[in-house]
Amino acid sequence: xKRAFRAVVWLSCWMPLSAQxxxxxxxxxxxxxxNWLTYAGGYRxxxxxxxxxxxxxxxxxxxxxxxxxxxxxxxxEATPLVVDGVMYFTxxxxxxxxxxxxxxxxxxxYRYTLSxxxxxxxxxxxxxxxxxxxxxxxxALDGNLVALDAKTGKEVWKTRVVDPALGYSxxxxxxxxxxKVIIGPAGxxxxxxxxLAAFDARTGKEVWRFHTIPExxxxxxxxxxxxxxxxxxxSVWLTxxxxxxxxxxxxxxxxxxxxxxxxxxxxDNLYSSSVIAVNADTGKLKWHYQFVPHDAWDWxxxxxxxxxxxxxxxxxxxxxxxxxxxxxxxVLDRTNGKFLSGKPFVKINWLxxxxxxxxxxxxxxxxxxxxxxxxxxxxxxxxxxxxxSYSPRTGLFYLSxxxxxxxxxxxxxxxxxxxxRFNGGNIRQPLPFNRNGTLLPNxxxxxxxxxxxxxxxxxxxxxxxxxxxxxGGVLSTAGDVVFTGNREGYxxxxxxxxxxxxxxxxxxxxxxxxxxxxxxxxxxxVAIAAGHAMYVFGLRE
Amino acid sequence: MRSLGVAVLLASWAWAQAPTERLFNTKVDxxxxxxxxxxxxxVCHGSDGKGGRGPDLTGGRFRHGATDDDLYRxxxxxxxxxEMPGFPLGGVDSMQLLAFVRTLGRxxxxxxxxxxxxxxxxxxxxxxxxxxxxxxxxxxSRIGPDLSDVGARLAPADLLVSLLRPDERVLPQHxxxxxxxxxxxxxxxxxxxxxxxxxxxxxxxEKLVSLVKDELKEYELLKKxxxxxxxxxxxxxxxxxxxxxxxxxxxxx
Numbered sequence: 001x002k003r004a005f006r007a008v009v010w011l012s013c014w015m016p017l018s019a020q021x022x023x024x025x026x027x028x029x030x031x032x033x034x035n036w037l038t039y040a041g042g043y044r045x046x047x048x049x050x051x052x053x054x055x056x057x058x059x060x061x062x063x064x065x066x067x068x069x070x071x072x073x074x075x076x077e078a079t080p081l082v083v084d085g086v087m088y089f090t091x092x093x094x095x096x097x098x099x100x101x102x103x104x105x106x107x108x109x110y111r112y113t114l115s116x117x118x119x120x121x122x123x124x125x126x127x128x129x130x131x132x133x134x135x136x137x138x139x140a141l142d143g144n145l146v147a148l149d150a151k152t153g154k155e156v157w158k159t160r161v162v163d164p165a166l167g168y169s170x171x172x173x174x175x176x177x178x179x180k181v182i183i184g185p186a187g188x189x190x191x192x193x194x195x196l197a198a199f200d201a202r203t204g205k206e207v208w209r210f211h212t213i214p215e216x217x218x219x220x221x222x223x224x225x226x227x228x229x230x231x232x233x234x235s236v237w238l239t240x241x242x243x244x245x246x247x248x249x250x251x252x253x254x255x256x257x258x259x260x261x262x263x264x265x266x267x268d269n270l271y272s273s274s275v276i277a278v279n280a281d282t283g284k285l286k287w288h289y290q291f292v293p294h295d296a297w298d299w300x301x302x303x304x305x306x307x308x309x310x311x312x313x314x315x316x317x318x319x320x321x322x323x324x325x326x327x328x329x330x331v332l333d334r335t336n337g338k339f340l341s342g343k344p345f346v347k348i349n350w351l352x353x354x355x356x357x358x359x360x361x362x363x364x365x366x367x368x369x370x371x372x373x374x375x376x377x378x379x380x381x382x383x384x385x386x387x388x389s390y391s392p393r394t395g396l397f398y399l400s401x402x403x404x405x406x407x408x409x410x411x412x413x414x415x416x417x418x419x420x421r422f423n424g425g426n427i428r429q430p431l432p433f434n435r436n437g438t439l440l441p442n443x444x445x446x447x448x449x450x451x452x453x454x455x456x457x458x459x460x461x462x463x464x465x466x467x468x469x470x471x472g473g474v475l476s477t478a479g480d481v482v483f484t485g486n487r488e489g490y491x492x493x494x495x496x497x498x499x500x501x502x503x504x505x506x507x508x509x510x511x512x513x514x515x516x517x518x519x520x521x522x523x524x525x526v527a528i529a530a531g532h533a534m535y536v537f538g539l540r541e
Numbered sequence: 542m543r544s545l546g547v548a549v550l551l552a553s554w555a556w557a558q559a560p561t562e563r564l565f566n567t568k569v570d571x572x573x574x575x576x577x578x579x580x581x582x583x584v585c586h587g588s589d590g591k592g593g594r595g596p597d598l599t600g601g602r603f604r605h606g607a608t609d610d611d612l613y614r615x616x617x618x619x620x621x622x623x624e625m626p627g628f629p630l631g632g633v634d635s636m637q638l639l640a641f642v643r644t645l646g647r648x649x650x651x652x653x654x655x656x657x658x659x660x661x662x663x664x665x666x667x668x669x670x671x672x673x674x675x676x677x678x679x680x681x682s683r684i685g686p687d688l689s690d691v692g693a694r695l696a697p698a699d700l701l702v703s704l705l706r707p708d709e710r711v712l713p714q715h716x717x718x719x720x721x722x723x724x725x726x727x728x729x730x731x732x733x734x735x736x737x738x739x740x741x742x743x744x745x746x747e748k749l750v751s752l753v754k755d756e757l758k759e760y761e762l763l764k765k766x767x768x769x770x771x772x773x774x775x776x777x778x779x780x781x782x783x784x785x786x787x788x789x790x791x792x793x794x
Contacts, residue, residue, distance in 0.1 A: 349610060365617060371631015374613050406610060408632040428633070438734035438741075442713045467737045488736040504738065 020133045021083055023178055027244055033478075034519040036082040039128050039173035039239040040387060041475075041516065044307040047389040048476050049517035053524040054539060055479035059493040059502040061540045065525060066104030068097070068534040075123040075512060076529040079173065079387070079473070081131055082518035087527065088131070088150070089534060093124035094140035096148060102520040104536060108153035115142045118164040119419055120171070121189040127238070127385075127513075128173030130181060132201050137181045139170035145183060145199055159204035161185070161197070167419050168192050173239045177249060177280045180207055184236020188254040188300060191231035191422035196240075196251055196276070198283060208283030212236060212253045212271050219285070220270035228265035231416045233257030234272045238385050241305040243318070243334060248277040248286055250320060250334060252301035258424025260368045261414040262296035269294055273301050275322065277337060287337035291324050293359065296367050297350070297375060297409055299325040302385045306397065307334060308455070321455045323388055323399045325381030326350070328360075329458045343458025345451060346382040346403045350375050368409035368425055378407035378446070379427045380469075387473030387514035389482065390455070394496050397455045398474040398482050401463075405431040405446025431469075439488070441467040450474065450484050452499060462499035466490075473514020475526070483526055485511025491528050491535065507535055573634075574641025581628050581638075590645035595625065599645045612639050653701045654781035661786025664779055671783075674768065677790055683747050684731060685768065686715050690792025700784045704775075707766035717767055718742050720752055721759035728752065732762070 021037060029035070029042040033050035041047050054062065070076065074092035081088045087101040094112040099105060118124065118141050130137040135156055136148040142164045147156040161183065162168035167190025175182040180198040188194070194212040199205065212234035214220040224232060233256045240251030256265060256272035273292040278285050292299050306321040312331070320334035327348035331340040339358020344351070352363040366375055380402055388399040407429040414424035431445040441447070448470035452461045470486035477483075480496040487510050493503040509531015517526050527536045579588065585595035592598070605611065605620050613635050619627035630638065665671045672681030677688045695703065702709060718740055720728045730742035730750060740760075741751045754760055775783065 347610075349614075369631055372633045372636075374610065374632045374635070376610065408636070410632070439736060440714050440716075440732060441735055465737075467735055486737070490737065 021131045023132065023176075026132070026176060033517070034082075035084065036080065036516040036518050038081075038130065039079050039175070040241070040304050040514075043242040043244065045239075045241040045304045046306060046308075046392070046476075047304075047387055047474060047514060047516075048391050048478075050478045051517050051519055051524045052478035053519070053522075054477065054481055054493075054517075054526065056481060056495050056502060058539060059479070059481050062493065062503050062505075062526070062537045063540045064505070065102075065536045065538045067536075068099055068104050068106070070532045070534075073532060075125055075510070076532055076534075077123075077125045077127050077513050078529050079128040079514045080516055080527055080529070080534065081129055081136075082516065082527075083131060083150070085520050086150075087518075087534075088129055088136055089529070090126040090128060090138065092126050092141075093118075094126055094138060094142075094146075096129065096136065096138055096153060098150070098153060099534075101518060101525065101536075102523075104534075110138075110148055110153040110155075112138070112140050112146070114140075116164065118142050118169050119167050119190055119421075120169050120186070121421075125171045126173075127171060130174040130176040132176045132179070132181075135201065137174040137176065137201070139172055139174055139183045141169050141171065143168055143170055143185075145170070145174070145181065145204060147181075147201070147204060157204040159199060159206070161199075161206075162187075162192075165419050166190075166192065167422070172237045175239050175242065175249070176201065177242050180280070182240070182249060182251075182280075184212070184251075186235050186237035186254075188233040188235035188237075188257060188298075189259060189421055189423055190419065191233070191257050191416045192235060193230060193232055194234035194236050194254060196236050196249070196278065196283070198280075210276070210278050210283040210285065212276070213256075214270065220288075223268040223270040225266045228269075231257050231422060232265065232269060232272065233259075235300065235302075238302040238304065241307050242280060243307060246277075246286075246318070246335060247280050248334070249280050250275060250277050250305040250307065252303055252305065252322075254300035254302055255295050255298045258414040258416075258422045259298040260296060260409050260426070261411045261424025262294055262367060263411065264414045264424065265294075267294065273299055273326075275301055275305060275320070275332070275337070277334065289330075289332055289337040289339060289358070291322075291328070291330065291360070292326050296411075297326075297407075298379050299381055301325070303383065304385075304387050305334075306388060306390050308390060308392075310456075312340060312456075319455075321390065321397055323383050323397065323453070325377075325384050327377040327382030329397075329453055329455070331455065331458075341458060344382075345399075345453060345458065345460065346401055347376045348382065349406075368411040370411050372408040372410040372428065374406050374408050376404070376406045377402065378405045378429050378431065379409070380433065384471070386471050386512075389474040389476040391476035391480075391482075391496055393478060393480060394452075394476070395454070395456075396461055396476075396496065397453045398476055398484075398496075399451055399453065400470045400472050400474065400484065400486075401449050401451050402469050403447055403449055405429065439468050448486060450482070450494065450499070452482075452496075464494060464499050464501070471510075471512040475515040475517060477517055483515045483517075483528070485513070485515070485528050485530055487511065489530065491515070491530060491537075505537070507531060507533075509533070574637040574639075574644075577630065577634055577638040578641050581630075582642075585624070590642070598642060601643075609636075609639060612642065653697055653784040654777060656778070656781030656783065656785035658782070658785040658789045660779075661782035661784070664775075664783050665786055669771075669775065669779075669783060683743055684745055686731075688787065689790055692788040692790040693792055695787075697784050697788050700787045701780060704771045704780060704783065706772075707768040707770060711764060711766045713764075715766075717763040718752075719759070719761050719763055720757045722752075723756060723758055725758075729763075729767075 235254030513529035674685035730744035
């Protein structure tokens with residue numbers, strides 16, 4: 001019965017009229033590679049496209065097909081969705097645009113007016129949308145979850161989720177599971193108390209909420225002292241993954257607050273800087289693993305959880321690959337959160353190994369002090385929210401890294417004032433976070449790179465160094481091509497097997513988004529947000 | 542080609558050169574570094590770093606690691622198996638000390654004689670031939686670093702070191718590029734911008750040149766100064782005059 005239903009869905013994908021994006025289609029998104037139906041290209045979050053028209057032999061023939069210029073000067077971090085020939089993307093802070101995926105011509109624009117100034121640590125960002133049926137879901141910066149008619153861009157419902165006056169904001173692409181829309185708030189630098197919540201896709205009504213910082217009476221609260229939990233952070237600003245067999249949403253949780261003054265919050269500070277697995281129907285916690293107990297460096301677990309079923313030391317297992325901001329590549333068992341391995345992929349000096357339960361052991365003298373403590377990796381991490389990719393063809397895990405740089409972490413005052421920054425200290429480092437105009441790289445201060453890891457061993461297989469740092473997401477394809485952009489503004493195609501440069505183009509603006517691939521009428525396209533425009537490339541015909 | 546091939550030691554050395562450069566947004570304070578050295582290190586390594594109970598550190602070679610992190614850890618934790626103990630300095634103090642350690646063994650100059658800035662100015666654009674490479678107040682060549690505010694950036698003693706030991710005062714932003722094109726032409730110039738695939742520079746003829754690295758036979762970053770030493774070329778009085786003039790260049794407020 002189910003198979004027959006799927007066959008109908010499968011057939012309908014090839015019909016000229018766009019069909020509704022059912023939950024079944026989301027479940028098998030990887031079987032319709034002409035579309036890009038979720039933030040990370042499917043529930044396993046591989047950012048892998050089964051399209052292979054563009055391959056290592058012809059990637060050099062890629063050419064520009066269209067550009068869509070934004071009228072926003074905010075940082076463009078969005079991953080587009082592509083549904084049956086229509087591309088949907090967000091324009092920061094919180095507009096939505098629907099365009100013809102073949103020509104780039106717009107069908108409609110939804111303009112969202114912010115209710116006021118929103119305090120954000122790192123830009124008025126939005127990373128994308130979710131879709132179910134004919135409805136798009138937008139987490140708007142100032143705290144509203146909005147449902148839009150995908151055909152017209154008209155609002156279907158709008159739900160107030162958080163209050164920006166208290167430092168909360170929404171920047172992530174929602175995750176749709178069954179009939180629910182899953183989001184959480186940003187604001188880890190503003191003394192928020194985070195959560196992951198599910199909303200009814202038809203009504204916008206909240207269905208469940210999991211507090212990432214447990215209150216008195218909730219499990220995990222004992223890892224907090226006094227009232228520190230009230231402003232304990234634990235933001236959720238990047239889309240998680242979903243395992244339908246386990247019915248678990250796998251989600252990273254942000255840093256504890258205040259960031260660098262950990263003395264005011266003794267304890268492990270669960271579930272900050274952790275991965276949590278919650279039941280998709282109830283929001284009940286199944287398991288957690290804390291990458292950084294008592295995090296004092298702002299190393300939140302805002303990385304895309306990559307789920308792979310593979311053999312691990314001779315046994316078939318449901319694995320979770322996680323390249324963490326703390327500079328370590330982790331492999332966990334995603335049925336129970338059991339730690340299987342953790343290997344640094346950049347220079348780090350905070351870790352003295354793991355105990356028998358996989359709990360990290362802190363190297364001595366690693367905590368911030370008033371005078372400052374020099375720690376690798378620096379505050380932006382060995383990697384960060386930049387989307388990684390996994391290719392089942394090469395078996396490699398691709399990611400953007402910031403290698404071999406440090407920050408001096410200084411502990412400072414940590415007085416909570418509602419809606420204000422709650423950092424509890426300061427960061428100093430020789431590597432400039434941002435460059436003004438020109439770039440004079442000095443590799444001794446650290447560098448950016450695209451790295452290919454063997455997830456079975458955590459070993460680096462190849463690496464391409466860039467002159468500047470990189471915040472580009474990564475896409476791998478069945479043509480054995482890996483696409484990524486960087487802060488220099490280059491969008492590039494590399495051979496997935498050895499990192500050989502196949503093609504590049506200078507797009508003239510900072511790239512801080514992940515590419516996607518899709519096809520229309522048999523032509524394969526690759527799209528990337530760069531500077532303040534969406535660029536789409538395809539093979540010369 | 543993609544790798545700049547910069548040794549960690551060299552670059553952080555160059556980085557530590559400039560007393561007014563900012564060290565993680567903190568002004569490097571050589572006096573603070575020297576004070577920490579005198580209080581903690583000189584008893585074993587000597588006031589001048591030439592060694593005693595502890596090894597000579599003036600050669601710029603460190604047996605237990607030479608990166609910032611290595612030195613920081615050696616200071617903080619000590620070196621196991623040696624007599625070197627750890628010192629409970631904070632990160633910023635450690636970095637000030639580290640900046641000082643990296644200056645050990647390099648030239649120290651007696652302060653230049655009091656000079657006459659007006660005579661120095663004449664020397665700058667005349668016999669000293671400084672304007673052949675440098676520019677100050679809109680006059681002179683653009684090949685070398687603009688010196689219009691050098692007096693606000695460097696103390697007189699450091700200006701003198703720059704004149705006599707120019708290699709000791711090169712900042713990464715003043716590194717030169719030397720490239721050989723496919724047709725065998727050598728291009729040298731001051732780096733203005735660089736990315737993974739290209740580099741932009743100003744050459745000896747003040748031409749703005751952009752090179753694609755893939756199209757080059759050779760490409761290297763020169764981390765030494767292109768300036769000749771003025772040792773023996775100017776009298777002590779002339780040096781004093783020149784330093785007085787340079788010290789008067791404070792830029793436009």
